[in-house]
Amino acid sequence: MLLRFKIKNFLSFYEETVFDMFPNTKREKFLHHIYTDMTVPILKQAAIYGANGSGKSNFIKALFFLREFVTRDNFLKLVDLDDYIFQLTRDKSQTISFEMEFYHRKRYYIYAVEISKKDVWEKLSISGLNQTEDKLIFERKGTDVKSPYIQNEPTVKQLLLMNPNSSLLPLNLKFPVLSNTDAKHIYDWFSKKMLIISINSTIPMLINLMSKKPKLLNFANNVFESIGVGIGAVEISKVPFEKWATESKNATELQQIIDENPVQFNRNIAQLQNNRNVLNITVDKGIKTVQELLFDQLGQSGFRKKMKISAQSDGTVRLLTLIPALYDAMYEQKIVFIDEIDNSVHPNLMFELLRLYANNKSNGQLIFTTHTTKLLNQQELVRPDEIWLAEKSEGNTKLYSLNDFKLHNTLNIENGYLDGRYGAVPIMDEISVEV
Numbered sequence: 001m002l003l004r005f006k007i008k009n010f011l012s013f014y015e016e017t018v019f020d021m022f023p024n025t026k027r028e029k030f031l032h033h034i035y036t037d038m039t040v041p042i043l044k045q046a047a048i049y050g051a052n053g054s055g056k057s058n059f060i061k062a063l064f065f066l067r068e069f070v071t072r073d074n075f076l077k078l079v080d081l082d083d084y085i086f087q088l089t090r091d092k093s094q095t096i097s098f099e100m101e102f103y104h105r106k107r108y109y110i111y112a113v114e115i116s117k118k119d120v121w122e123k124l125s126i127s128g129l130n131q132t133e134d135k136l137i138f139e140r141k142g143t144d145v146k147s148p149y150i151q152n153e154p155t156v157k158q159l160l161l162m163n164p165n166s167s168l169l170p171l172n173l174k175f176p177v178l179s180n181t182d183a184k185h186i187y188d189w190f191s192k193k194m195l196i197i198s199i200n201s202t203i204p205m206l207i208n209l210m211s212k213k214p215k216l217l218n219f220a221n222n223v224f225e226s227i228g229v230g231i232g233a234v235e236i237s238k239v240p241f242e243k244w245a246t247e248s249k250n251a252t253e254l255q256q257i258i259d260e261n262p263v264q265f266n267r268n269i270a271q272l273q274n275n276r277n278v279l280n281i282t283v284d285k286g287i288k289t290v291q292e293l294l295f296d297q298l299g300q301s302g303f304r305k306k307m308k309i310s311a312q313s314d315g316t317v318r319l320l321t322l323i324p325a326l327y328d329a330m331y332e333q334k335i336v337f338i339d340e341i342d343n344s345v346h347p348n349l350m351f352e353l354l355r356l357y358a359n360n361k362s363n364g365q366l367i368f369t370t371h372t373t374k375l376l377n378q379q380e381l382v383r384p385d386e387i388w389l390a391e392k393s394e395g396n397t398k399l400y401s402l403n404d405f406k407l408h409n410t411l412n413i414e415n416g417y418l419d420g421r422y423g424a425v426p427i428m429d430e431i432s433v434e435v
Contacts, residue, residue, distance in 0.1 A: 001035065001042050002335050002365055003108070006099040010065070011058040014086040014396040016097075019059070021046060021365065024385040024403050033358060033383055038103060040129060043386055044362055045354075048369045048399070049376075049417065050390030051426040055397030056369040059390065060339040063196055066098045069113070069167055070190040073174070076165035081117055088395035094118075101127060102335075104189045110134060111186060113167070122167060124186060137182050140168050149180035197325055197338045204270045206320060207280035207291045211236050215331075220323045223356070227349055229316060232296040232304065241281065241288040254281065258288075276309045276317055293320075318344040326357050329364035341368035348374070355381055376414040384413065389424035 001021070008016040021043045023034045035042045050056045065084065068075045085096060099112040108127035113120065119142040126135040138147035143160040145168065150156055156168075156177045163171055169187045172178050203209065210217040217234065224231045245251035257269060258281065269281045280291040294306040295316075309317070322341065328334040342350045350372055357366055358381060369390075375381055385403035392398075405422060407413070416422060 001038070001103040002367070003040065003042060003101040003103060004099075005063070005101075006097075007059070007062045008097040009086050009093055010062050010084055010096045010098070011086065012055040012392060012395060012397040013058060013062065014089060015398070017397065017399045019046075019388065019399050020401075021367075022385075023383070027383055027385060027409075029378065029409055030358070030383050033386065040103070040108070042103070043365070043383075045358055045366045045382070046368075046386050046388055047375060047382060048367070048388045048390055049371070049373075050369075050424045051392075054390040054392045054424060055399075056390045057199075057339050058397060059399065060196060060198065060337055060369065062098065063194070063337050064198075065096075066100065066113070067190050067194050067196065069115070070111075070169050071187065073163055073166040073170040076115070076120075081115070086395075102189065104193070105185055107182070109182070109186060109189075120165060120167070124169075124183065126182065137180055138168060138178060147178060147180075149178045151177055151179050193334050195325060195328055195334050195336045197321060197336070199340050199343050200275065201321055202272060202275050203277070203321060203324060204272060205268060205280070206277045206324070207236060207270065207293055208268045208282060209324065210234075210293075211280075211282075211291055216324060216327050219327050220320075223319070223323055223326075223353070227352065229319075229349075230298045231316070232298055235294050235296070235306075237292045237294050238284060239290050239292075241290050244290040273310070276312070277320070278309065313344075315344045315346070322353065326353065326366070329366040330357060330360065330362040331364075333363045335365045335367070338366070338368040340370065342370045342372040342375075347372045351375060351377075351381065358382070373414045373418060376417055378407075378409065378411070378413050387413070389422060391424045 003022070004018060004020040006016055006018050007013040023041055023043050025041065033044050035044060048056050048059065081096070085094060095114050095116040097112070097114045099110065101108065101110045108129055110125045110127045111122070113122040121141045123139040124137040126137065128134045136147065137149065138145055140160070143157050143164065145153070145156050145160070155175075159171055159175055159177060160168070169183055169190075172183050173187050210220065217236070221233050224234060245255070254271065271278045271280075277293060282289055282291060293309050295309070295312060297305050297307045299305060322338070322345070325336045325338060329336045351374055354375060376387065378384060384405070384407050385401060387402040388399055389402065390397055390399055402413070402422060417425065
C-alpha cells in the first residue's frame with residue numbers, strides 16, 4: 001500500500017511536492033474506502049484533476065521512472081537525465097529526488113533516492129512511523145554503502161564501481177550482498193505490486209493472462225454484461241496452429257517468427273495490431289495452439305455473432321486494459337496507477353466502473369488522473385480526501401488535496417471545481433481567430 005510519495009526536480013515538479021493516501025479521520029462518509037486493518041489507515045483510491053499541461057501525466061511518469069530505476073540495473077544507461085530534470089529555471093540543480101513510504105508484508109518502508117549525473121544516493125529503511133526511530137536496511141552514496149547486513153564490503157564496493165548508475169536493489173537480486181531479505185521484498189514490491197498504465201498502454205499477454213486466470217475472464221464478462229455496450233460475453237477460442245494457418249493470410253510470417261523463437265511450454269508469442277491483442281500462440285497439451293478473443297456481439301432482432309477484437313471500438317479495447325487493472329486493485333493487492341483513466345470511455349461508464357471498485361471489497365489501491373468531472377460526486381463515489389489537484393505556476397507543478405478546503409458534506413464538488421473555486425482549471429481568454 002502506498003502511503004506517501006515525494007517528487008523534486010523531475011519534469012515539471014521543481015519544488016518538492018508530496019502526495020499521500022492518508023484519510024481525514026473526521027470525515028464519516030464512505031468509511032469502507034479506508035483500510036483500517038493496519039497501524040496507519042490508508043485510502044483505497046485517489047483521483048487527480050488538473051488542466052491540460054498541469055503535470056498530471058508527469059506524476060505518473062515520475063512513478064514509472066522510479067520503478068524502472070529500482071527494478072532495472074541498466075535503466076539510467078538508456079535515458080538522458082537532462083530530459084527529466086526541471087528546465088525552466090536559472091538554478092541548474094542536476095539532482096532528481098524521490099521518496100516513497102509504503103506498506104508491504106506487514107512492514108512500513110521508506111525508500112529515498114537522489115539521482116544526478118555524478119552519482120546516486122539511496123536509502124532504504126523500515127519506517128518507525130514517527131513513533132520510533134527508523135531502522136536502516138542500507139544507505140548508499142556512490143560506491144560507499146552503510147548497512148548492518150553487508151556480507152562482503154569489498155564485493156559491494158566492486159559491484160557498485162562496475163555499476164555506478166544502478167540501484168543496489170536490482171544488483172542485490174543478481175549478486176546477493178545483503179543478508180537481509182527486506183531488500184528483495186522491496187524489489188518485488190516495485191516490480192510486482194506497482195502497475196502503471198499510460199494512455200496508450202497495452203497488455204501484450206492479455207489473451208494468455210485471461211486464459212490462465214478464469215476468475216479474471218469471469219470478472220471481464222460480468223463487467224461487459226453490465227455496461228450495455230452490446231457485448232454478451234468474451235471468450236477465448238483455441239485452434240491448433242496448423243488448422244488456423246490454412247485460413248490465415250499472415251500464417252507464413254508468424255511461422256517464421258515461431259521458427260526464430262520456438263514456442264516452449266512456458267513461452268508465448270503475442271501479436272498486436274493497432275493496440276489490439278489479435279492473437280496469442282502457445283502450447284496447449286503439447287499442441288501448438290492459436291488463442292483469440294471472441295466477443296459475443298448482439299445484433300438485429302436477437303441475432304448474435306462472435307466477432308474478433310479487430311471489429312471492436314477503441315473504447316472497448318481501452319476497457320480491456322482497464323478491467324485487469326481493476327481486478328488487480330480489487331483482488332491482487334496491487335497499487336494501480338492509471339493516466340487519463342477516462343480516455344475513450346464514456347463518463348457514465350467510467351462512473352459505474354469506479355463505483356464497482358470503490359463500493360466493493362478490495363485489497364489494493366487505485367490512483368488515477370482524469371478530466372471527467374462527473375466523478376467528483378461525494379454523495380455516491382468519492383470522499384474529498386480522495387481528490388487531488390494539479391496546478392502549474394511558472395512551470396512548477398504543485399499537488400494539493402481537496403481535503404485542504406473546508407467542504408460541507410452536501411456541497412456539489414463538481415460545480416465548485418468547474419467554477420474554479422479550488423484552482424487547477426484552465427485559465428483562458430476568449431478564443432478569437434483572424435482569417
